[in-house]
Amino acid sequence: MSSSNVFIVLALFGLLSCQPRREPTPEPKQYSVPAEVEPYVKAFREVAQTYGQTVPADNLIITFGQPNRADACAQCTLAAGQTPRITIKMEDLCWKNASNAEREALVFHELGHCWLKRDHRNDRLPNGAYASLMNPDDVSVYAVCRYPIGEPVCDKRSRRPYYLDELFNPAAPTPTWAR
Numbered sequence: 001m002s003s004s005n006v007f008i009v010l011a012l013f014g015l016l017s018c019q020p021r022r023e024p025t026p027e028p029k030q031y032s033v034p035a036e037v038e039p040y041v042k043a044f045r046e047v048a049q050t051y052g053q054t055v056p057a058d059n060l061i062i063t064f065g066q067p068n069r070a071d072a073c074a075q076c077t078l079a080a081g082q083t084p085r086i087t088i089k090m091e092d093l094c095w096k097n098a099s100n101a102e103r104e105a106l107v108f109h110e111l112g113h114c115w116l117k118r119d120h121r122n123d124r125l126p127n128g129a130y131a132s133l134m135n136p137d138d139v140s141v142y143a144v145c146r147y148p149i150g151e152p153v154c155d156k157r158s159r160r161p162y163y164l165d166e167l168f169n170p171a172a173p174t175p176t177w178a179r
């Protein structure tokens, strides 16, 4: 590196380090989860542990309410310095009348956003099933089907291990059931 290059690098560093920091004051850590949602959050923490992943388990607010998108069952809101917030729609098939597996999948999907910082993933496996629980349309990828009419494969419990693998490791190999 010539001396003029060194000067440019130093000048640039000087400029960057003079930028005023305007980050908002971080919210203190807080944890508030409805009792009926807590078992699924606890299950997520346990699964995360088996994958050796540390999640910010003491920083989360979950409330029942209306997500911004009218057709969504839940949403995760992330903002710098703020406690991650999940809003779950109580309505029939979203929560109230949902199976345990569907509730788990919904909570795991939102925690995928809020704690694992994952985005949506749209692609599909060779058999047409979604490649990820993080798909934006259907979180019942491993849920037991409650309406068997017109649905050839309703019991998808055996798919759960793959979807959990993929949640914590997006490079998880294609499972045998999807080939």
Ligand SMILES: [Zn+2]
Pocket (backbone or CB within 6 Å): 109, 113, 120, 134, 135, 136
């Ligand atoms: Zn989502």
